[in-house]
């Protein structure tokens with residue numbers, strides 16, 4: 001961020017932070033969401049804080065905030081009337097082109113309830129991540145991400161698994177874990193191999209190697225100690241060749 005902000009300032013480019021997954025994380029001790037001109041968070045179902053669907057924008061510019069408020073609600077403002085009356089009213093004006101981008105009250109209420117429990121969610125996820133890392137460190141064929149346990153609010157737990165001969169073992173691993181009732185995710189399939197982007201395709205040898213090694217293990221607030229143990233030992237057994 002430091003580098004990007006520096007470039008933005010020098011070249012007069014606005015910085016919009018894609019902070020979709022970063023709610024609750026820090027950068028150099030400060031909460032994400034206030035570094036650039038605008039930061040966008042996502043609250044969809046897989047995020048650490050969810051509203052079911054939706055998101056929010058944070059910014060420090062009253063003029064821009066006014067524009068966004070109108071744009072998100074069909075270009076409607078109730079401001080003029082409200083300023084004079086200070087009570088609910090039937091009056092509204094369409095003052096600009098706008099969209100239906102506002103969050104429903106039902107979704108917002110889910111988010112507010114989640115927000116009260118947010119710190120608890122993150123503490124538990126940090127605990128699971130540290131437990132996984134501690135257990136997997138030193139197991140042959142497992143690569144761990146470099147993590148900042150203090151600043152990062154983890155939303156998933158991804159590791160690399162590889163065979164010494166670089167044989168693809170991932171699909172067998174997913175199958176082995178599924179048989180044991182453990183669901184494995186892949187975050188993510190690279191965009192450049194998606195059919196829609198085929199015409200732009202270029203060889204990206206490192207991405208293409210690494211994506212065949214990445215697996216995301218279960219990470220959720222309700223995870224019990226027994227479940228955590230089962231996942232850890234299943235991974236270990238597979239990597240020791242007992243599951244292959």
Ligand SMILES: Cc1ncc(COP(=O)(O)O)c(C=O)c1O
Nearest residue numbers: 018020021041042043044054055
């Ligand atoms: C990095 C990143 N940006 C943007 C999005 C989009 O989020 P939404 O569609 O909820 O705005 C996601 C969703 O996971 C994401 O991971």
